[in-house]
Amino acid sequence: MDDSVLLRFLNNGLINVGGEDTKLEKLSQAAKDLAGALKKSPSKALSFSLIAFDPEAPEGDPVVVEALAALQARWTTYRNTFSSTPIAVIRAMLLDALMTAAGDDERVGVCFVASARNALPLLHADNERDIWADVVARIEAQVDIRAEAEWSTPASIAVAPMSYDLPKIAAPSVTAATIERTEFQREMRAAAGPQYHDPQNGNVQTGGNQYWPQNQPTHWVNEFGRLSAAAVADAVDAAIAEIEITQPDLAAPFNQLAKSVSTYVDDTLKSVSAATAGLQRRTSLLWWKEALYSPTARTSYRELPVTVAAAHMALDLFNQVPLFSPASVAAFLGEVVLRLPGTENGEDWAIRELVTEAQDEASLAPLRSAAADLVGAPDGRGPLLALIGHPDHAKARGEEAFQILTGVPADARLDPVAWAGWIFRELQASKAASDDSPAKRRARKG
Known part of the structure; x- marks a missing residue:
């Protein structure tokens, strides 16, 4: 200024x-x-x-x-x-x-x-x-x-790309096998003919192919093919059976990848939820307005006396919105109250009568509980909630003390719309006064 x-x-x-x-x-x-x-x-x-x-x-x-x-x-x-x-x-x-x-x-x-x-x-x-x-x-x-x-709800939501450090994975290790050459040689000799010449032992019977190619070539080819194929196949099978392949341990890298993906998805969902919180909140409030059902009274507002319903509406709205709410929220509350039967004639009540009703009405116990949690017993100037939340306190019901403790003139009157707005704003003010969260503080300038 x-x-x-x-x-x-x-x-x-x-x-x-x-x-x-x-x-x-x-x-x-x-x-x-x-x-x-x-x-x-x-x-x-x-x-x-x-x-x-x-x-x-x-x-x-x-x-x-x-x-x-x-x-x-x-x-x-x-x-x-x-x-x-x-x-x-x-x-x-x-x-x-x-x-x-x-x-x-x-x-x-x-x-x-x-x-x-x-x-x-x-x-x-x-x-x-x-x-x-x-x-x-x-x-x-x-x-x-x-x-x-x-x-507010942003027009778009920016999500950072996923960051993941690729682990170093060792290559698979292969242990090669070898063919038993002596046995393989013996079997191939057996496939080649009836005997072979050993320098020390002379001619040695192979016990295999009984034909020589020059004598009976057709029979020899048949036997040679059969016996040599079996020898080669057995040698290959034996060598393959002895090959060892050691795979790297992928459990740890895959677990880390799963955790990173899970964290990224969780953070993304939180970002989306936070960005659309305003829209979700407005949608919930519209549902509440149309349903006209009190979660604290567990009944339709239409089933309650109009001043009691107005008090419940104030508490129910307070429970649905954050501390920082635009001024239009109180106006929204007034429009909801106006949907109640009995508000069309503009009748009003003395504020002290409304406080007494809030102190005694059985269904308004949740309001008294919330008030007691937010505000201490009457001691010096304070909100109406101090009287509502502590109805048994010595100064909570005194007619002479009412104006001293609240600053509200004895003849002041409110209609249901104004009464609901009054309670809602006092709940907000009391919450602001009792909330010591550092997150609520503004960054200092300069």
Whole structure:
């Protein structure tokens, strides 16, 4: 923004530091200290926001006390300037701190915007409304950039080629065999004729071919072919039988290849799933809208009282969407609620009555459980979920304590659409305030 939040509060006559720039600088330093506290503990964003919204914030609230301590540390004599507890100054400091912290941590932005969308319609200070509207719009636009990225579906999905290091595989080894020459020679002699001449022993009978080629050539050829073929075949068969071929061990390389392929396919499927998550989410929401069935109540929304159904819808939608969701999701919820019978007449209920119903209605036990997990028991300014999630706490049902603990005027009323939106946004804000995952932090600039 061109002007700081503190300066805009000053220019609108909402705070007065006697026209001294040094005092405004002290306020700015205290606001930066509070922003630093938010960065260290984003869970404070919800309580900071709820006090910042309320011109009638109680002086004894823990957030007010913390902000006064920060102011005291930077401006020891601030009490000489203000005749009473400067709630307007505290609220301006908190808003400035929230805006600064939201620039570094989008969880703070989610928490602030969700809370603001509930509280601003009830804000009676018209001279502040433009400042709030501008800050909320700017932070919401920043959060929506992240949300739209998580909900988008790319036109194409790039998948890296598979990388695989080919293993070194040894070549097969062959152990050659040899023919037993003496036996082979004996058999070939037997095939050649009835006898052969040995220098030492003279003529030796072969016991094979009984014919000589010059005497009976036809018979000799027949016997020679038969006996020599058998001798050659036996020699070849014997040599082949003794050949040994050792194959390389392919088990390890194939196992590694199978693992690499499996990992590649798994990573590819994850990439596709992540890229199409937005489309899958939208498809699931459309099914939910058309079915009008509550997974938490395990019945049709049409079978429930309209305000109870609206509360279930808020919880069911919260369970289906991620923390970073575009503003259109709350509008989608409103359209689903409008499909319920009983919403056409525009009837509304006191917010305190709706909270009491949420505390007592048996079917809303899942909402109470979720609220208790996200928000602690009422202690200082907090969301309606603190009362809903801890209905037996001493301060959860007190009529006088209701406005002090929530900042909601006793006469404030909501219709089912607004009630569902309120619960959904409080669930989102509470989740943002309680989620300490580093993955939710934005990378710092500069």
